[in-house]
Amino acid sequence: MIQLHEHPLSPYAQKVKIALRHKDIPFELLRPEGLGSGAAAEAFAQGNPRREVPLLVDGDCRIFDSTIMLDYLEEKHPETPLMPESPAARARVRMIEDVADTHLEAVNWGLGEIRYFRRAEGDKANALRCQARAQLDGFFTWLESQLGDAEWMTGPLFGRADLAVVPFLNASRGFGFAPQAGGALAAWLDRVNAVPAVAATAAEAETSIASIGKAYRAVESGGFRRHYRDHRLEWMIRSGGLDIVVQGLERGDIRFTDGFDGGKD
Numbered sequence: 001m002i003q004l005h006e007h008p009l010s011p012y013a014q015k016v017k018i019a020l021r022h023k024d025i026p027f028e029l030l031r032p033e034g035l036g037s038g039a040a041a042e043a044f045a046q047g048n049p050r051r052e053v054p055l056l057v058d059g060d061c062r063i064f065d066s067t068i069m070l071d072y073l074e075e076k077h078p079e080t081p082l083m084p085e086s087p088a089a090r091a092r093v094r095m096i097e098d099v100a101d102t103h104l105e106a107v108n109w110g111l112g113e114i115r116y117f118r119r120a121e122g123d124k125a126n127a128l129r130c131q132a133r134a135q136l137d138g139f140f141t142w143l144e145s146q147l148g149d150a151e152w153m154t155g156p157l158f159g160r161a162d163l164a165v166v167p168f169l170n171a172s173r174g175f176g177f178a179p180q181a182g183g184a185l186a187a188w189l190d191r192v193n194a195v196p197a198v199a200a201t202a203a204e205a206e207t208s209i210a211s212i213g214k215a216y217r218a219v220e221s222g223g224f225r226r227h228y229r230d231h232r233l234e235w236m237i238r239s240g241g242l243d244i245v246v247q248g249l250e251r252g253d254i255r256f257t258d259g260f261d262g263g264k265d
Contacts, residue, residue, distance in 0.1 A: 001026050001027060001028055002020070002025060002026070002027040002028070002056060002057065002058045003027065003028045003029075003030055003056070003057040003058075004016060004017065004020070004027050004028070004029055004030065004054055004055070004056055004057075005030045005031070005032050005044060005047075005048075005053055005054060005055040005056075005057070006029055006030070006031070006053045006054045007031065007053050007208070008204040008205045008207070008208035009205055009208050009209065009212070010053045010054060011100075011105060011108070011167035011168050011171060012053070012054055012066035012101070012105075013053050013054040013066070014167035014201050014202075014205060015066045015070065015163055015164055015167060016054050016056065016066050016069045016070065016073075017029075017197075017200075017201045017204075018163040018166075018167075018195075018197045018198055018201050019069075019070055019073050019074075019082060019160075019163060019197075020073065020197075021196070021197035021200060021201065022080060022082065022158070022163070022195070022196075022197040023073065023077050023079065023080045023082070024080065025073065025077055032044040032053065032055075046062075047062035047064065048062075048064035049064075049258065049260040050064060050257055050258070051227075051258055052227055054066055054069065056069045056072070058072075058076075066101070067094075067097060067098075067101065070082070070160060070164075074160075081159070082154070082159040082160040082163070083154075083159060083160050084154060084155050084159065089155060092146075092161075093154055093159070093160050093161040093164075096143070096146055096153060096161040096164065096165060097160065097161060097164035097165075099139070099142070099143075100164050100165045100168045101164070102230065102231045103135075103139060103231060104136075104139055104165075104168040104169075104172070105168060105231065105232075106230075106231035106232050106234065106235035107132050107135050107136055107139075107172070107235060108168060108171045108172055108175065109232045109235065110128060110132060110232070110235050110236055110239060110241070111129070111132055111172075111175040111177075112175075113226070113236070113244070114128055114129065115175065116212050116215045116216065117215060117216045117219050117226065118216040119241070119244045119248070120241065120244060124240075124241075127240055128239055128240060128241060131239040131240065132175075132177065132239070133177055135239075136172055136177045140179045140180070140185055143165065143169075143185055144179070144183065144184050144185040146161075147184055147185060147188055149184075151188075151191070152188075152192075153165055153188065153192075158192070158195055162188075162192050162195075162198075163197075163198065166189070166192045166193065166198055166202075167201075167202075167205070169185075169189055170189075170193070170202055170205070173189070174209070219253045220253075224253065225252065225253055225254065225255040226248070226253060226254050226255070227255055227256075227257070228245065228248070228254050228255070228256060229256060229257050233245065233256075
């Protein structure tokens with residue numbers, strides 16, 4: 001049976017869980033020890049040297065990166081396909097997924113740093129939220145253009161573009177930044193959350209939120225090192241949070257991707 005090492009709040013893990021459930025593929029969920037500390041259990045780190053979820057294990061096959069996992073599942077389990085048939089349509093789906101994985105995730109990450117990890121308060125926090133609001137509005141407009149008049153982001157059927165976007169838009173809505181009420185994107189969000197595989201996955205995330213109300217204490221104690229990589233780092237710096245990054249590095253509660261040889265950067 002497939003094993004998925006995950007955390008319910010990881011949008012990347014959510015993508016894979018939705019695909020597994022929609023394809024009706026049996027799987028087991030596991031939570032890695034030491035997740036978030038930068039020193040995850042060695043067996044997990046051997047499968048995912050980034051030391052972040054998700055990690056998919058299928059027999060002797062170990063896969064990190066949610067996009068690669070979705071490709072693997074689509075190729076190995078082509079029944080109940082999640083990708084359209086034409087190369088052009090598939091390319092469009094992959095572009096939508098990439099925007100969600102990079103830009104949308106980075107904005108949500110920054111909002112989480114403010115709310116749950118108290119990286120900024122007062123005027124600083126408000127300024128960062130204003131940046132997030134403007135950026136999300138732009139992404140929502142773009143996503144609505146991709147949806148057009150279709151029922152689903154992927155095309156005529158629910159598929160990969162839908163499952164790739166919904167975890168991020170649910171997170172944005174949880175932070176108080178939802179698509180405009182009455183618009184096509186808001187209607188799509190309600191529609192996609194009614195898909196059984198999405199509903200089950202979103203419910204797990206919602207339940208898990210209650211456990212991170214005082215997550216900032218784990219950072220303050222030195223037991224948690226937040227992973228600032230790629231677009232997350234870019235977002236914080238260009239949105240006015242360079243001092244947050246510098247302070248976190250000085251305190252040692254911000255990390256970059258570990259060396260693939262097991263050493264720390």
